[in-house]
Amino acid sequence: MITFFCVHLLPNKLSVLKRFIIFSYAFITIYFFNQIYGQASTFITFLGLILLIYFFTSNHYLSLSCYLFGYLYTISFNYLFMWAAGLIFKMDMEVFLTHHLLLITFSCIYCMFCGATTKLIGYYFHKKLNIAKYLTNYHLLKAIFIALFLLVFFYIFNFSYGERLGYNYGVIGLNGIIFLLLFIITVFLMYTVYTVTMREQAYKHRMAQFENLRVYTERLENSYGIMRKFKHDYMNILVTMSGFMKENDMDGLKEYYGERILPISHAFTESDTKLGILSNIKNTALKSLLSSKFVYMMEMGIRMEIELLEPIGDLNMDCLDLSRILGIFLDNAMEAAMETEVKEVHFCMFYKEKNLHLIMQNTALPPTYAISELRSHEISTKGENRGIGLFNVDMILKNYENAIWNTTYEEPYFTQELILMHND
Secondary structure, three states: OOHHHHHOOOOOOOOHHHHHHHHHHHHHHHHHHHHHHHHHHHHHHHHHHHHHHHHHOOHHHHHHHHHHHHHHHHHHHHHHHHHHHHHHHOOOOHHHHHHHHHHHHHHHHHHHHHHHHHHHHHHHHHHHHHHHHOOOOOHHHHHHHHHHHHHHHHHHHHHHHHOOOOOHHHHHHHEEEHHHHHHHHHHHHHHHHHHHHHHHHHHHHHHHHHHHHHHHHHHHHHHHHHHHHHHHHHHHHHHHHHHHHHHHHHHHHHHHHHHHHHHHOOOOHHHHHHHHHHHOOOOHHHHHHHHHHHHHHOOOOEEEEEEEEOOOOOOOOOOHHHHHHHHHHHHHHHHHOOOOOOOOEEEEEEEEEEEEEEEEEOOOOOOOHHHHHHOOOOOOOOOOOHHHHHHHHHHHHHOOOEEEEEEEOOOOOOEEEEHHHHHH
16 A cells, blocks of 8 residues: 555656565565554654655655655545444444454455555646646745645654554544544645645746747837838938949948948847847747847847757747746856856757757856756755756656756856657
8 A cells, every 4th residue: 555655646657676665665664563563663664765755756855745645645544444444334443453354355445445546646646737847946845845744743643652552443533533634634735835836837937928028029129110210211322322323433432331331230230130030930939038038148248149940830848848948048058158258158949850959058167066966956056045947947857758858068168958859
């Protein structure tokens, strides 16, 4: 039963070896230590499983919270089922537990129930609700874990210490019902936290998209205004130039070109030329994000190189998730480039066999951490209390089996490569 809620409710699928280790540890501790310490041996099993899940998973607090939730679920319903079985067979709880045939039958049925229901709950949590996508706040996950840990701790303390004091099963069953109510309240609170967090993040993403779209529209209006001005002066320029040529006044033509025409041509800035290539991106939200980020980088004095040689339509990923990832990559690239003498950022998107490749390269100082550690929480080359960006990227990409993410550093360039495989 323990392996069911450990495996089925975790956000990431464990290997067969890790499942076997969890099952073996749970079986050994329950079988041997229960004969010595009684129900108090549950503490040994419980704490050991927490350590195993911590080392076997990457998103520690989310995985541990799912484990604790599963423990509360199975134990709470175990009390409920035993109470119902006692009513059906009209037996006292103590008599029921000493009836070996009924106890074995009950255990088999309850294990099948736990296996099926935890599988469905795990599917609902991670495929339907996609909690790993929305519960990315490190401090919130930590608070949820602490609350569930304390509740489970007192749960175990209730039936282990009650056994030591000689509580009858009626008292322990009553306490179990109380804890069942606490579990239901906990579920309600967790669901409320989830819905509020999801709405808050959705609102922030919409506001970010609106701001990016506003900046993009503003840039288009400025470019259109320059084009109108140039068009207005175009005929006058041609008439004036034709007058110089009729009189064969080449010196005057050169002077006129230097004083009048060149200043007008400067209106077509480098940013307008480079940003024009963003028309190849067909997704408006993504285009507006890239436009606003690139404009800001150019204003900061960063030399931009943008390569978009073909139309980019199919993103092979949810647009919102890809925008979040690229926003983090671009912010990190800008901050790192500003610290170098030669400030450069190169951005490239292209298809290769229907797979979308995104490559971002920027000048950067040599990292103080190993590249593999930069995706960990609060690990950053930018100082203390930083490093949440790449950790969030890692959490987003865990929801996409078609994503390949590579990070490299070859002085002086830091490179992020993201490959989104086509979903056939």
